[in-house]
Structures are given as C-alpha cells and as structure tokens.
Amino acid sequence: MTTAISASSRNVIRCHACGMTHASPEPDETGYCTRCDARMHARKRNSVTQTWAFLVAAIILYVPAMALPVMHSNSLMGSEDDTILQGIAYFWNSGSWDLAILIFIASVLVPLLKISSLTLLNCTVQRRMTWANRQRASLYRIVEFIGPWSMLDVFVVALTVSLVRFHSLAEISPRAGIMAFGSVVVLTMFASMSFDPRLIWDATETS
Amino acid sequence: MAEREPYSDSGMIVCHDCDALYSFQPVERGYVARCDRCGAILYRHGLGLSTSAALAITGLVALALANVYPIIGMNNAGLTSECTLWGAVLVCWQAGSWMTAVLASVTVLLMPVLELALSAWILVPLSMDRLPPAFPEIARLLQFIRPWTMVHVFLLGILITIIKLSSMASIVVGPGLWSFAALTLLTTAVGSFDQNELWSRSEGCRQ
Numbered sequence: 437m438t439t440a441i442s443a444s445s446r447n448v449i450r451c452h453a454c455g456m457t458h459a460s461p462e463p464d465e466t467g468y469c470t471r472c473d474a475r476m477h478a479r480k481r482n483s484v485t486q487t488w489a490f491l492v493a494a495i496i497l498y499v500p501a502m503a504l505p506v507m508h509s510n511s512l513m514g515s516e517d518d519t520i521l522q523g524i525a526y527f528w529n530s531g532s533w534d535l536a537i538l539i540f541i542a543s544v545l546v547p548l549l550k551i552s553s554l555t556l557l558n559c560t561v562q563r564r565m566t567w568a569n570r571q572r573a574s575l576y577r578i579v580e581f582i583g584p585w586s587m588l589d590v591f592v593v594a595l596t597v598s599l600v601r602f603h604s605l606a607e608i609s610p611r612a613g614i615m616a617f618g619s620v621v622v623l624t625m626f627a628s629m630s631f632d633p634r635l636i637w638d639a640t641e642t643s
Numbered sequence: 644m645a646e647r648e649p650y651s652d653s654g655m656i657v658c659h660d661c662d663a664l665y666s667f668q669p670v671e672r673g674y675v676a677r678c679d680r681c682g683a684i685l686y687r688h689g690l691g692l693s694t695s696a697a698l699a700i701t702g703l704v705a706l707a708l709a710n711v712y713p714i715i716g717m718n719n720a721g722l723t724s725e726c727t728l729w730g731a732v733l734v735c736w737q738a739g740s741w742m743t744a745v746l747a748s749v750t751v752l753l754m755p756v757l758e759l760a761l762s763a764w765i766l767v768p769l770s771m772d773r774l775p776p777a778f779p780e781i782a783r784l785l786q787f788i789r790p791w792t793m794v795h796v797f798l799l800g801i802l803i804t805i806i807k808l809s810s811m812a813s814i815v816v817g818p819g820l821w822s823f824a825a826l827t828l829l830t831t832a833v834g835s836f837d838q839n840e841l842w843s844r845s846e847g848c849r850q
Contacts, residue, residue, distance in 0.1 A: 440661075440663035440664070440678075440679055440680040441663065441664045442661075442662045442663060442664065443657040443662045443663070443664045444662055446664060448655065448657060448664060449657075450657035450659065450662075452659070453779075453782075453783045453786060454779070454782065454783070454838070454842050455656070455659070455838055455839050455842065456842070457655040457656060457657050471779070471842060471846075472779040472782065472783060472842070473779055474779075474783060527807075530810070532806065532807075532810075535803060535806055535807065538803065539803070569681070570680075570681060570682065573660060573661060573681035573682065573683070574681075574682060576660070577660070577682075577683065583790070584750070584790075584793040584795075584796050585796055587746065587750065587793050587796050588796055588799060588800050588803070590743055590746055590747065591747060591751070591796065591797050591800030591801075592800045592803050592804050592807070593735075593740075593743060594731045594732070594734075594735050594743050594744075594747050594800075595714075595715070595726060595731055595800060595801060595804040596804055596807065596808065597731070597734055597735060597738065597740075598726040598730055598731035598734040598735070599715060599717050599724055599725075599726045599804070599808060600717075600724070600808075600811075601724065601734055606811075609738040609739075609740075610735055610738055610739075610740035610743055611740070614740060614742075614743050615740060615741075615742040615743065618742050618743060618746045619742065621746075622746070625790070629790070633660045633661065633681075634660065634661055634662040636661070637661045637662060637663075637680070637681070638662070
C-alpha cells in the first residue's frame with residue numbers, strides 16, 4: 437500500500453486547464469490560475485449530482501434506442517424497419533458472425549457497461565466507500581477510453597444510408613432509433629466527464 | 644475579508660485522477676510518468692515540438708483530402724454511387740435524422756479540424772521559440788476539444804460498412820479512405836503531445 441499524499445490535504449490545487457500546481461491557504465475558495473487564468477476548483481462542482489442526472493437520462497433513452505428502428509429499407513422485396521438488435525441478428529444469420537459480434541459489442545454491450553460502471557462508481561463515491569480504490573480508478577479510465585466507440589453504429593448508419601441513396605434497387609433511410617442511440621452515447625460521455633475520480637480517494641483520506 | 648492570491652509552484656505535480664502530490668522529475672524520451680497510487684499517466688516525453696507541428700499541418704492536408712475524395716464507391720449493375728463524409732451528413736439531414744448529421748459532422752469534421760488547426764497554431768510558433776497569440780485560451784480550448792474527435796471510430800465504421808455492403812454490390816475503395824486512415828494516425832500523434840511541456844515551453848519564450 438503506497439502512502440501517497442493527497443494535494444488537498446496540503447492545501448494544493450491543480451489547475452484543470454493547464455496542470456499548474458498552486459498552493460492556496462483556502463483550497464475550497466476559487467482562485468484564478470496564475471499561468472492560464474482559469475478558475476480553479478479543488479473538485480468538480482456537484483460531480484455526484486450531475487453524473488446521476490446524465491446517467492438517468494442515458495438509461496431512459498437507452499430503451500427507445502434499442503426498441504425503435506434505426507433504419508428503414510425500401511426495396512423491391514418490400515419495406516422493413518430494422519432495430520439495432522434486428523441488424524445484429526441479420527448479420528449473424530447471413531453468416532457475418534464477426535460483424536454481428538462487433539456491432540453487438542459496440543452498440544449494446546459498451547453503452548450498458550459504461551452506464552453500469554459509472555453507476556457503480558458514482559454510488560460507491562456517494563457512500564464514501566473505501567473499497568477497491570485502484571480497481572475503481574482503472575475502471576474509470578476504461579470507461580473514459582471506450583467512450584467514443586459506441587458512436588460506431590451512428591457512423592455505419594450514416595454511411596450506409598448515403599451510399600444506397602442513389603440506387604433504384606433499394607432505398608435506406610435513418611429512423612428515430614439512431615437519434616436516441618446517439619443521445620445515449622453523448623449522455624454517457626457527459627456523465628463520464630462530470631464524474632470526479634479524485635472523490636474515490638477522498639473517502640480513504642477522510643476515513 | 645482580504646483575498647489571498649494563490650501562488651504557483653512548478654516543481655510539483657498533482658495527479659489529475661487521484662490528487663496525489665509528487666515532485667516533478669523529467670522523464671527520458673519515449674517514457675511516461677505514472678501515478679504511484681492510481682496508475683494514471685501524469686506526463687510523458689513523446690514526440691518533439693517541431694515533429695508534432697509538422698504532423699499537425701500534414702493532418703490538415705489529410706483532412707482536406709479525406710473530405711474531397713470519395714471514401715467508398717458502390718457499383719451494382721452499372722449504377723454507381725459514391726460517398727464522402729459531407730455527402731453522408733447532408734443525406735442524413737435531408738432524411739430527417741438531424742442528430743446523426745450533427746453528431747457525424749461535429750465529431751469527424753469540426754472537432755478534428757479545430758484540433759489540428761489549433762494544434763498547428765500553437766506548435767508552429769512554439770517550435771520557433773515564439774509565443775503563439777492567445778495561447779492560454781487556445782490551449783484550454785484544445786483540451787476541451789480532444790475527447791470529441793472520433794476519427795478512429797469513423798474509420799472502423801467505414802470498414803464495417805464496406806463489409807456490410809459488399810454482399811449487395813461491388814465496393815470500390817476511394818482515396819478518401821486512405822486519407823482517413825492517415826488522418827487517424829496523425830490526430831493520435833498530435834493529440835498525445837504533453838500538456839505540461841506545452842506550457843513550460845510557452846513560459847520559456849515569453850518576452
């Protein structure tokens with residue numbers, strides 16, 4: 437167990453904008469960074485509350501994102517609406533099981549993992565739990581890293597729609613489901629940005 | 644109540660993920676300094692200033708090419724269609740899926756352009772030991788932009804679309820795809836430039 441000193445216990449603030457360290461006699465007061473003039477905060481303001489707000493919104497929108505169709509195909513064979521899950525099933529049944537797995541991971545699994553990981557992190561931070569600090573810190577970094585990858589399906593829909601547009605054989609257009617899905621990705625990114633990982637370690641400091 | 648100004652100390656560094664306090668020790672080229680307590684990367688010694696400046700400018704060229712030339716072309720029974728990023732955005736917008744259009748154009752076009760242009764704005768003068776105009780504001784803006792560039796995700800989206808549509812028609816890969824591949828590498832390289840070094844270099848050339 438390493439004995440690291442927390443900056444806030446020594447009344448030191450790090451500027452979030454430029455990384456400059458400042459020593460301030462009143463660490464909870466807002467001062468301005470001497471290097472880049474940004475307003476400094478010891479911790480992200482209202483981190484737990486804001487993260488909850490974004491998470492709840494993301495969970496609510498996840499339902500229409502999965503339930504509503506994301507693409508509508510009009511062809512000589514007829515027209516059909518496809519949800520994300522139906523698209524995955526289509527890939528799987530037509531033999532492209534690698535694509536099916538990839539889309540499943542990026543569009544279903546990753547958002548779920550992000551939401552549940554951030555819920556776990558926010559909950560344990562709110563209750564000031566001192567359990568598995570290093571693992572929770574790593575979990576947060578993983579969530580931050582995989583953030584953009586859920587946007588994959590949005591891009592695939594956009595490209596597919598654009599390419600098939602000028603064909604007389606079929607016409608594909610996007611549907612409301614993809615907008616809900618895009619919102620979920622953006623909301624989980626905001627949730628991840630409003631979470632302050634330093635709060636994980638604060639609980640250990642004060643206990 | 645008299646307000647006491649914070650005073651800065653550049654010999655110290657604070658972990659942005661867990662608030663641990665360390666004294667700054669430079670690392671050798673190609674090395675990375677990690678926080679002992681939580682494992683986050685504190686700072687690195689990566690590509691040089693002039694190298695990064697050159698890569699930023701190259702990145703802008705790649706971005707221009709990626710948008711001018713078609714990414715994929717589709718050929719089915721003599722009917723051809725091509726798609727560029729901007730074309731796909733417009734099609735989504737006209738089809739009513741405005742969020743897809745906004746998300747794609749912001750994360751794959753606007754943010755990468757801003758990141759590369761602002762990086763060049765900062766890196767080119769700094770590599771000549773001159774202070775870039777409006778340096779603090781631009782550096783802070785860059786930090787805000789970075790999480791929202793998703794060119795690497797878009798590249799995977801292109802590949803998936805190719806595989807997906809190759810069963811429908813013959814797919815031709817255009818110069819736009821290679822430009823996007825190059826753009827992915829270049830934005831990654833430019834984005835990894837160490838923030839601390841950026842600021843300490845700017846202090847070094849202040850008149």
